[in-house]
Amino acid sequence: MLLIYTQKVTPRIIYVFKHICTHILGIPIKFTSKIEEFIAHDGAKLSYGKQALGNEFFIQKVDLLMEQGFSELEIKVLPWDDTICFFPLPEASGLPFDIFAASFYLLSRYEEYLPHVKDEYGRFPASESLAHQESFLHKPVVDIWAYKFRDVLLDRFPDLEFADRRYKVGTIVASEHTFIFKNKGFLRSFIGMWADLFQLNIGKVIDRLQVWIRVKNDPHDIFEDLIDLIKEHKIYMLFMFQLSDFSIHDRNISHNRIPHRAVIKSVADYAKVGLLMGYYAMENIKSLRKEKLRLEEIIHSPVENVMNSKYNLRLPDQYNNLTELEINNDHSMGYPDVLGFRAGTCSPYLFYDINMEVTTPLKVHPYAFNSEVADNMTKNKLKEELGRMLLEVKEVKGMFRGVFRSQDFSGYANKDYYYSLLKQIHEIG
Incomplete structure (x- = not known):
């Protein structure tokens, strides 16, 4: 157990120390603001404050985790061995950077609360992010910093125990159009x-x-092929189905169509199924509730996983709607048109609402690859970058998630290429 002393135990401090120490490194931690308790503790301990209490392991803090709300910050990104970081600290600190404040900045999506220029779809673009501007978007820096912190702790406390985690990969298949011809009316x-x-x-x-005359399967009905792949190679896939009302923004077939429901039920027998939220469900909790109930009625179990079909996250409101409806897992944290780690991490994490200054029960599962990037990258470049990112995630034993569209595997797409990307992620021949 690691005892952490700080003069004031704030919600932000609890949130980010738990994520780095407990969720990534597997170290049990305890907080105290009592100096006597800290001094009397014989085991591993560190202090996080403006100055050391004695000769304990000390990390000097910046003010971000003591503040409330958000404001413009001056951030300078600097090299740190073979990586980078920001919020530099003086030599008296056991770490050269306040990795906890830096991690909080990325995980909470602090920069998305600040004024920014949206893209044509109303989204926070990668170009507005610190990670893109400072060229570290392709690295899961929060996890890298956590492992550097682990090495320093082991030097100081050789008997401190860490839980080992395993590298994992997973694929999300987003089905915005289950069929292209069938059951369209x-x-x-x-x-x-x-x-x-x-x-x-x-x-x-x-x-x-x-x-129409039923002598050929619908070209977008590729689900059996993917299920066969799951069976053969025991790989993890999560299928997201859209069940919105027809509109100018959402053009899937009706949720009442029997073949549509049959596909969802069939897939749910072999893989996890979630809700691909429609355009209005992202803005309106009543529409979201309606879509959630539709999926639950088809699969006869609670909806635990959702994804934003347009990738235009509006934080924290959209995430608060999910929490209100007791939906536990969101898979929208990434950039559809750019490779990289939007929140700086390859580990699932709980969402922190800066407006309310609370850790929510919603778990965010970030993705690093979306098949839409294939539209603006050469095949060789994409495979090379994808391979490099997979290695980065392996190094920190994280979780690599990729997103594909169901139509990527149809006869109207370059399905062999998309299958090769899918197999590269899952390392299957």
Whole structure:
């Protein structure tokens, strides 16, 4: 057990020390603000404050974890051995940087509360982030800092016990359009066929007719192939299905269509299933509740996992809606168009609401790869960068998550390429 002394035990201090020490490194910790208790403790201990109490292991703090709310911060990113960090500290400190304040800044998405320029879809773009501007977006720096802290602690307290964690990978398959032709209704199908004819997509017209007369499977119905992959290689996949009402933003088929429901039930027999929130569910808790109940009625179990279909996180409101509806896991933390670790970590973590200054029960599962990046990167470059990031996550025994769209594996996409990326992530031949 590691005893941590700080003059005032704030919610931010509890949050970030628990994440780094307990969730990443597996060290049981206890906090105290009583000097007598700290001095009397014979085991491993550290103080976190403005100055050391004696000759204990001491980390000098910056003020961020003592503050409330948010304000503009002056941040200078500096090298630290083979990595980087910010919030530098003087030599008297046992660490050259306040990794706890820096980790809190990234995990809480502090910068997303500050004024920023949104992209055309109303999203916080990677280009606005400190990680992108300082070229460390591709590194899970919070985990790297945690392991550097672990090494320093072991030098000082050789008998301190750490829980070992294992490197893991997982894939999310987002199904915004379960079918491309099937069950679309007469009017939508008729308009779609005329659009294909106008654009001279004769192949699609033929496919559409063959699907209608049931001599061919819908090209987007690729779920059996993925289930076979799961069975053969025992890999982890999480499928997200959209069950929104039809609108200009959400164009999936009705949740009442029997083939649609049959696909979801079939997938749920072999893999975890979650909710891909529609456009209005991201803004309106009533719409979110309606979509949640629809999925629960199909799979006959509570919805535990959700993902934002448009990736336009609006913090903390969207996460607070999930908490209110007792949804425990969100998988939206990443950039759809850029590789990297949006929150600076490859470890699941609890979300901290800066507005309320509380640790919420919502667990955030960050992803580092989204198949949409294939639209703006060469194949060789993407595979090379993906390989480098996988190695980074292996080094810290973290969790690498990739996101694919179900249509990536259809005949209308370069499915062999996307399958090769999927296999690269899961290291299967």
